[in-house]
Amino acid sequence: MENQQVLFFQAIKATLPDYQNLALSVAEELGISTNEAYKKIRGDSSLTFQQIIKLSDCFDVPFLYSPKKSLSVTFSYLSVNEDLDMVNYLRNLLDNLKAIKNSKEKHITITTDDIPVFHFFKYPELTSFKLFFWANSANNIEVPFNSAFLSDEIIEISKQLHNTYLEIPSTEIWSKDTITGTLEQIRYAFEAGHLADTELAVKIVEQVRYCLTDMNMYAISSKKTIDPAHTFNWYNCDVLGSISYLVDFKDRMSCYNRFNTFNYLRTEDQPYCKQTKQWMQGLIMKSVSFSGQGEKHRNKYLYHAFAECDKLLREMNGG
Structure with missing residues (x-):
């Protein structure tokens, strides 16, 4: 229990901005002295069950405990209702990404057989199509693509997601077929009549090309912006097996595994x-490295x- 408590406080500390003192924040939330807060942070004094709940709710950090010899792992996920509230989904994603960006030390490693969504969010029509496709997949329905699906609010959140991701050091490992998934989704929607506007369909494919051009520029300089701290490493591996995001804060890690087309399971179980x-x-x-000299x-x-x-x-132009 003692070790888990220390890790719990380390996880809380990682969510706080640099100017905010951990002990003072804990003392204020629990209504205890700063000296007692320090004892609990060091593991010299045990937290009560009620105090764990209070801190977890306040800082949105889970307390993870597994019995000895247990191989179970606890995951959390964003529940998406039948209406598929994309605004709520994207805001939750943005909150998570901003928390990562604001951490003092961070690095995201991604293994994927689909282009990471953050690259799409720079382009409105491509973003609109991907969200449309996800919505149809989640609800098991097929409706025509409507560009009005992308509201001004979603456009703004998407831009923030893209810009925030650019400022986080990252490594991406793509499979040989990473580009195929999105192109097949576009092809299917076009052939099935869900994407009936040929001009719009062409624009969406062209924006996929722009995404790839962006990737090339990031890889050439090994960074995503002019800031050398925003490093970027790009690799190609023939066989990956899963879509995973690992966030490394140096003193702790978080892992996100994608499921149900677009959602994700999150855990901070450190052995996992x-x-x-x-x-x-x-x-x-x-x-094979694509960055720098690759x-x-x-x-x-x-x-x-x-x-x-x-x-x-x-194919879209009848050729």
Whole structure:
């Protein structure tokens, strides 16, 4: 229990801005002295069950405990109702991303066989289509694509998501078919008549190309902005097996596993996160680097990806 309590306070500290003192914040929330708060932070004094609940609710940090020899892992997730409230979903995603960005030390590692959503959010029509496709998948219905699906509020949140991600150091490991998923979604919607406006369909595919061009620019400089702190490493691995996001805060980690097309399971179980990190490091060892000097392999990958985009554009134009 003592070790879990120390880890619990470390997780709380990571959510606080630099100017906010952990002991003072805990003392204020629990109504105890600063000296007693320090004892609890060090593990010299045990938290009561009620105090754990109070701190968890206040700082939105779970207290994780597993019995000895137990292999169970606790995950949390955003519940999405039948109406699929995309605004609420995106705001929750933005809150999580901002918390990561505001942490003193952070790094995101992504393994994916689909282009990470944060790259889409720069482009309104592509964002609109992806959210439309997710909504149809979640509700098991098929309705025509309506560009009005993207409200001004969603456009604004999407821009914030994109800009926030750019400011977080990251490593992305793509599979050889990462580009295929999105293109197949567009192809299916076009052929099924859900994306009936050919001009709009062409624009969406072109925005996929823009995403790839962005990736190329990030990879060339090994950073996502002009700030050298916003590092970017891009790898290609033939076989990945899952879509995972690992956030490394140095003193703790969080892991997000995607499910149900667009949602995610989140855990801060450190043994699980450590195992995930080791798995990702193993993948990197088997991967080809696209960043920096990896120009030859990167160009070959992008040439194939652009060719797939061009093929879809020809199909849409009846070629």
